[in-house]
C-alpha cells in the first residue's frame with residue numbers, strides 16, 4: 001500500500017483552494033497579534049479547518065482507496081474540533097470569557113470531540129474504512145459512514161446552532177452600529193458552511209444521495225468573512241487585563257508597586273520619561289532611590305496613613321530623577337492585599353507636577369498683571385458675582401465713589417450704592433445678564449447715571465456693565481466700568497444756568513423794545529415815509545424773532561433742568577387741534593397755503609397738558625407753513641391706532657434730505673443749504689417738541705420726500 005500514490009483529480013483543486021485560502025487568512029490573523037482571546041480562538045479554528053482541507057485534498061488526489069482512507073483518518077481531528085473551537089471563539093467574542101475558567105464547561109464542549117475521534121480512529125462505529133466499502137464517486141473517494149456518523153453530525157450542528165444563537169442574541173442587544181454590523185457579518189459568514197455543509201457532507205450522503213461535499217470550500221467563506229470582520233473593525237473585545245496592561249504601559253503617570261520592605265516590584269514605562277530611569281534599573285531596587293531626600297516625608301505622608309486605614313490622595317512630594325534633580329509630583333497610593341487580607345505591597349501613582357507648576361506660575365503672573373492694570377487705570381472697575389456681591393473694586397472706583405475698600409468688598413452692591421437714571425432706581429440685578437451667554441457681551445450701557453453712596457455722597461457716572469461667557473463657571477456676574485462725568489455734568493449745568501439767566505435778562509428789555517415799536521407802528525405810521533415805515537416793520541420783525549429765540553432758549557433750559565412739570569388733564573383733542581389750526585389760518589391765508597384739519601368727530605379723551613401739547617402742534621404747523629411754498633397744502637389729521645392717538649401734520653413743501661432726518665430732533669439742528677433760505681429759525685422747535693412728547697410718554701417721527709413734502713407725526717398714549 002502506497003499512501004503517497006497520487007493522481008490528478010480536478011475536484012482535488014477545490015479542496016486545495018480551501019487550503020490556500022485558509023492558510024492566507026490564518027497568516028493575516030496571526031500577524032494581527034494574538035493578544036485578544038477571541039482572536040486566538042478563531043485562529044485555532046482556522047488551523048483546524050486547514051487540517052481538514054489538507055486531508056480532503058490528499059484524499060481526492062489519492063490514486064488508490066487505501067491511500068484515500070489513510071489521509072481521511074489522519075485528517076479526522078480537522079473536522080471534529082471545528083465546532084467546539086468555533087463555539088469558544090463566539091464565547092469570547094461576546095464577552096463570556098469567564099466561561100472558560102470553569103473546567104466543567106470546557107469538558108462539556110470538547111470531550112464529545114475526543115470521544116468521536118477515539119471512535120473514528122480505533123473503531124469502525126463512526127466510519128468504516130474497509131477497502132471494499134470505499135467507493136469511487138465522480139468527485140473522488142467516498143469513505144463509508146456508519147449510522148453513528150449522524151449522531152456526530154447532530155452534535156456538530158448543535159454546537160454551531162448554539163454559536164449562531166449566541167451571536168444572534170448578542171447582535172440583538174448590541175447598541176453601537178459597528179458592533180452590530182460586525183456581528184451580523186460573522187453570523188452570515190458562519191451560516192453558509194453550516195447549513196449547506198451539513199447537507200452535502202452529512203445528511204444527503206446519509207440518505208445515499210451522491211453529491212459533492214462542499215463543506216470544505218464553504219468554510220473559506222466563513223473564515224474569510226470573520227477575518228474581514230476582525231481586520232476591518234479591529235474591535236475585538238479587549239479583556240480587562242489586556243486593557244489594564246495597556247493603560248499601565250501607555251499612561252503618562254508613574255505607576256510603582258513596592259513590597260512592605262520598600263523594594264520596587266514593578267514600575268511602568270513612564271518612569272523613563274519623568275525620572276530618566278529605565279524600568280529594569282528600578283525593579284528590585286529600594287523605593288528610596290527615587291524618593292531620596294524626601295524619604296521621611298514620604299513615609300509620614302503616604303505609607304503611615306495607609307497602614308492607619310486612611311486614604312492617600314494627591315500628596316505633594318518631591319522625587320529625584322537619575323541626574324539628582326528634584327521633580328515635584330502628586331502622589332496617590334493604596335495597599336495591595338491578598339485574599340486573606342494580608343498586605344503584600346503598595347501601589348502608587350505619581351503625576352509629574354512640573355507642567356502644572358509652570359501653569360500655576362504663569363496664571364499667577366497673569367493675575368498680577370491684571371491687578372496692576374486695574375490699580376493703575378483711571379476708569380473705575382467693579383466686579384460682581386452672580387448674587388451682585390462685590391468681588392473686586394479698583395482704587396479708581398473707590399475714589400470716584402468716595403468709599404473705602406472695606407465698605408464695599410464682599411457686600412451686596414445695592415447696600416452700599418444706589419444708582420439712578422433720572423429719577424428711576426436701577427437695581428444691581430439689572431446689571432447682570434439674564435440668561436446664559438453664548439459670547440462675551442455688554443449687558444447695559446447708561447450715561448449720566450446718578451450714584452449715591454451710603455454716606456449720601458452723589459456722583460454722576462457713565463456706566464457699562466459687561467459679562468463674560470465663562471461667568472457662571474467662575475462665579476463672575478458682571479464687570480462694571482465707570483467713568484466719572486460729575487465735572488461734565490457740572491459744566492453742563494453751568495451752561496444751562498448761564499443760558500437761562502441770559503435769556504431771562506434779555507426778555508424784559510426785549511418786551512419793552514417790542515412794546516414801543518408796536519406803539520410807533522400804530523401811532524406815528526402816517527408821518528413816516530414808506531422807507532422809514534419799512535425800517536420800522538423790519539425792526540419789529542427782528543425783535544419778534546429775537547423774542548421767540550429767547551422764549552425757546554428759556555424752554556430748553558427749563559426742559560434740561562427738569563423744571564418743566566406737565567399739568568395733565570383729560571382733554572378734548574378735537575378742540576385743541578381746532579383751536580391751534582384756527583390760530584394759524586390768517587398766516588396760511590397770507591402765504592396762500594391751504595390749511596386743512598381732518599379730525600374724526602368722536603375721539604377718546606386724552607390726558608395731556610393742553611398748553612404744552614398745543615406748543616408741539618403749533619411748532620409743527622408753523623414749520624409746515626414756513627417750509628411750504630405758496631399754493632401748497634398743509635393737512636392736520638388725527639386717528640386712533642391701537643392704544644395711541646396719532647396726529648400727522650402733512651405738507652406739500654420742499655421736504656427734508658434723508659441725511660438730515662436722524663438729527664432733526666436735536667438741539668440747534670437746522671437743515672443747511674438752499675432749503676434754509678425760506679425761514680430764519682432757531683433749530684430748537686423740534687427739539688422742544690420732542691421733549692414735550694417724550695414727557696407725555698409718546699413718540700414723534702417724520703417721513704419726508706424731498707421736493708414732495710413732509711409728514712411730522714406724534715403719538716399720545718390713550719388710557720386703557
Ligand code: ADP
Pocket residue numbers: 619623624627651653654655656664669670671672675676680681682683684685686687710
Ligand atoms: P426751526 O426753528 O429752524 O424751524 P426746528 O427744530 O423746528 O427749527 O426745525 C429744524 C429744521 O428742520 C428746520 O430748520 C428745517 O430745516 C427742518 N424742518 C422742520 N420742519 C420742516 C418741514 N415741515 N419741511 C421741511 N423742513 C422742515
